[in-house]
Amino acid sequence: MRTQISDVVKTGGLLFLLLFMPLSSHAAQQIVGKISFARGSAAAQQPNGTPRILGKDAEIFQGDNIQTAERSFVIIEFTDGTKVTVRPNSSFSIDQYDAQAKNPKAELSLHEGGIRASSGEIAKQSPENFQIKTSLATVKAQQADYSVRLCKQDCGQEMPGAQVPEAQADAVPVKTDQSVVARVADIKGLVLAKNQVDKNAKERQLSLGAPLYSEDYLHSQKDSFVLMVFRDGEKITLQADSEMDIAQYHYQQDGVKDHALYRLTTGGMRALTGSIGKTDKTAYAVQTPVGTIGIRGTGFDLSCVGDCVNETGDASMQSQNELSEGLYTDVWQGQIALTNETGEHLLTMPDSHYIASPRSDAFLFPNLPDTLFNNIAPRPDRNSINIQKLFAAQALKGAPSGLYVAVHKGHVQLANNAAKGGEKATTDLGKDEVAHVGPQKNVTRLSLQPQFQRQDAYPLPDQSNGQQKNTGVYSLLNDDDKGGGGGCQTSD
Numbered sequence: 001m002r003t004q005i006s007d008v009v010k011t012g013g014l015l016f017l018l019l020f021m022p023l024s025s026h027a028a029q030q031i032v033g034k035i036s037f038a039r040g041s042a043a044a045q046q047p048n049g050t051p052r053i054l055g056k057d058a059e060i061f062q063g064d065n066i067q068t069a070e071r072s073f074v075i076i077e078f079t080d081g082t083k084v085t086v087r088p089n090s091s092f093s094i095d096q097y098d099a100q101a102k103n104p105k106a107e108l109s110l111h112e113g114g115i116r117a118s119s120g121e122i123a124k125q126s127p128e129n130f131q132i133k134t135s136l137a138t139v140k141a142q143q144a145d146y147s148v149r150l151c152k153q154d155c156g157q158e159m160p161g162a163q164v165p166e167a168q169a170d171a172v173p174v175k176t177d178q179s180v181v182a183r184v185a186d187i188k189g190l191v192l193a194k195n196q197v198d199k200n201a202k203e204r205q206l207s208l209g210a211p212l213y214s215e216d217y218l219h220s221q222k223d224s225f226v227l228m229v230f231r232d233g234e235k236i237t238l239q240a241d242s243e244m245d246i247a248q249y250h251y252q253q254d255g256v257k258d259h260a261l262y263r264l265t266t267g268g269m270r271a272l273t274g275s276i277g278k279t280d281k282t283a284y285a286v287q288t289p290v291g292t293i294g295i296r297g298t299g300f301d302l303s304c305v306g307d308c309v310n311e312t313g314d315a316s317m318q319s320q321n322e323l324s325e326g327l328y329t330d331v332w333q334g335q336i337a338l339t340n341e342t343g344e345h346l347l348t349m350p351d352s353h354y355i356a357s358p359r360s361d362a363f364l365f366p367n368l369p370d371t372l373f374n375n376i377a378p379r380p381d382r383n384s385i386n387i388q389k390l391f392a393a394q395a396l397k398g399a400p401s402g403l404y405v406a407v408h409k410g411h412v413q414l415a416n417n418a419a420k421g422g423e424k425a426t427t428d429l430g431k432d433e434v435a436h437v438g439p440q441k442n443v444t445r446l447s448l449q450p451q452f453q454r455q456d457a458y459p460l461p462d463q464s465n466g467q468q469k470n471t472g473v474y475s476l477l478n479d480d481d482k483g484g485g486g487g488c489q490t491s492d
Contacts, residue, residue, distance in 0.1 A: 029061040032097035033078035036461075040072025042086070065093045068113070075461045080104065081120030082130075083461030087149075089113045095133075105129040114149035117141065118462045119410065127207060127413070136403040136437040137416045143204045144410025145460055146429075147453055148403070155399035155452045175448060180430035181249040182212040182230040185385040186378060189224025191238065193217065196245070198409075210411045211430025214249040218242075220267065225377040233387055234260065234274030235380030239303075242267020247287070251276060263287045268303035268372075272333070272380040290327045290355045291340030298334025298349075299381050302327065303372050310356040323369055326356040330368050333381065338362055393447040396436055403437040405429065406453045408460065416441045 029046065035058040043051040044064040052058070054066065054074050068074060068090050076084045080099035086092045090113025097106045104122045110132055119141045123130035127142035139148055149155060184206050195201040197215045204210075206218075206226055220226060220242045227237045231251045238244055245263040250256045260276045262269075264286060277284035278297040286293040289308040293300070306325030329336065330352045338345045338355060345362040347353050352365040352372075367373075405414050407429045414435050418424040425443040427435050434446045434453065 029063065030097075031059050031079075032062050032094055032099075033060040033076050033082075034058060035060065035074050036077040036083070037073075037075035039074075040088070041069035042072050042074045043067055060094065062094055062097050065091065067091050073458050077461075078106075078120060080106075080122045082106070082122065083118045083120070084108075085116040085458055085461045087114040087116065087458050090115065103129065106131070108132045110134050110148055110150060112150060112152075114147065116145075116147045116456070116458065116460045118145045118460060119143055124205070127411075134403055135417070136439075136441055137405075137414050137443065139405055140413045140415070142207060142210075142411045142413075143202065144412050145408040145462065146410070146412050147406045147408070147456065147460075149405075149453070150403055151399070151401050153401055155401075155404060155450065178253060179213055179432045180211040180391075181214050181246065181251070182228045183390045183428060183430075184208055184210040184212070184226055185229045185235070185383055185390070186227035186237075187225070189240070190221040191224050191226040192219050192221075204410070207411070209413060209426075209428030211428065211433075212246060213431065214246055216246045218244050218246070223376075227378060227380060227383055229383075229385055229387060229390055230260070230274055231391055232258070232260070232274035232276045234276065235272045235383060236262070237270040237377045237380050239268040239270070239375065239377040242269065242304075244269060258283055260284045261287070264302055264304060264308075265289065266304055266308065268301065268375075268377070270299075270301045270375070270377060270379055272299040273297055288327050290358050290360065291338045293329075294337040294339065296335040296337070298336055299332050299379070300334075300336050300347075301330040301332070301372070301375070303329075309358070311359075323371060324354075324356070326354055326360075328365075328369065328372055329353045329355070329362075330372065332379070393433075393445045395447050396444065396450070399450050399452055400436075400438065402439060404434065404450060404453060405437075406434045406449065407431060414443060416443050 035054050035056055038055045042054040044054055044060065044066045045051045046061065046063050060076055066086055068086050068088050070088055072088050074086050078097065091111040092115060093109040095107040095109055098104060099122055104126060106122050123141050124143050127140050130141060132139040132148060134150055187206060187208055191206045192203050193206055193212065193216050194203040195213055195216050212228055218238055220238050220240055222241055224240050225237055227235065229235050243266040247263050248259055248261040250259045258276045260283065273284060273295050277295045281294060281296060284295050286302065288302060288304065293302065304327055305323050308327055310325040329347055331347050331349045333349055335346060335348045338347060340358045342359060342361050347362060352368040353362040354365060355362050405412060409431050412429045413426060414429060415426045416424065416437055418441055427443045427445055429435055434449050436444050436446055
């Protein structure tokens with residue numbers, strides 16, 4: 001089937017002949033989306049059906065195979081809000097797309113070329129149920145903008161015919177480790193995150209392997225927790241019904257001093273410090289409503305009860321089962337230093353303390369209260385996750401053949417299609433990260449973003465508005481179309 005439609009698309013100027021061919025009936029076919037933008041020569045075809053020209057507002061059906069010619073592309077808007085740009089010289093199939101089912105599911109296949117995508121409701125609700133399959137690996141995305149390219153040869157030689165304007169070229173290679181500061185190593189229940197720097201950021205549901213960023217705000221629901229592992233080796237478990245900020249986090253970034261600052265506003269956290277705190281104790285702090293926690297290379301629990309502040313709290317009235325509002329600490333490794341308006345208080349293993357307010361001293365508990373001792377959230381030092389596996393990245397010489405997946409925002413999981421008995425590998429990618437899957441189906445997270453992806457002349461689907469035309473991207477596509485198609489068509 002793909003050979004038939006490919007021959008038609010590549011005829012370029014002869015594509016208009018399709019207008020005179022009888023179209024098969026789509027009355028029984030399920031409509032899954034429409035074309036919101038089309039440029040050049042592109043067609044869709046059902047199995048054993050007749051190819052259809054794709055233009056603005058053309059309907060897309062489950063089972064369609066879509067092919068684009070040289071310097072041609074289309075943008076598909078699916079019924080659940082997913083948007084996909086099908087790049088030039090590509091073959092892309094909608095194998096299954098059911099956004100209305102009780103358990104929504106989408107299975108897509110990229111046979112040749114590339115796509116750029118912005119995920120919709122199916123991926124948001126059930127990331128496992130939204131899959132883009134290729135011959136080398138399967139891509140699963142949750143609330144992400146990402147690019148997928150299959151290259152038969154060096155991808156650098158498969159750039160579009162138009163050259164990228166000099167103003168868009170990057171003089172310095174872009175590193176892929178400047179955004180993601182931590183990953184989820186264990187999770188239970190519902191934990192949400194939202195970045196406070198990105199004004200357009202949406203709240204995202206965390207899953208195993210999910211990336212975290214500096215200035216992320218996290219909120220865990222009832223009976224939930226999340227264990228995060230940071231680049232410097234620090235591990236933090238956010239407990240149920242808790243809120244915290246990764247206020248500032250910098251580690252091994254060019255021109256920036258290593259620094260970790262967190263804010264716990266509600267609920268509890270369990271922390272095992274990494275190399276930042278061990279190397280420079282002044283570079284690490286946890287802010288709470290009653291004071292700031294500094295460390296000496298340690299493991300500790302912090303639990304805010306109520307609003308975490310009790311201006312009239314009487315520490316002598318505390319019991320094992322009835323706790324007043326305020327901050328409770330438990331040091332199970334090393335030592336922490338609490339600083340508030342009364343000065344610095346050193347809290348040492350195995351002590352537990354209560355601090356009622358910013359103007360209160362630390363009251364020593366002989367034993368950790370029962371309500372805090374029975375903690376379902378795992379202690380981070382008991383997790384043996386391989387930090388190297390979470391963050392390792394390698395340089396790639398040139399742009400050899402294979403599959404490339406680049407994430408522009410969000411979380412994408414890449415699983416290789418290992419042969420029977422072969423090594424199966426899953427790699428999680430966050431903002432600005434890129435992975436390559438070679439012909440042997442080995443998955444490698446890359447330390448530098450490939451030039452052909454940084455300078456892609458074809459837009460992410462959410463960038464296909466009038467403003468994008470002013471950036472020069474569309475100007476380099478408006479030359480005479482060597483593929484023989486027509487001009488641009490777009491929805492207003």
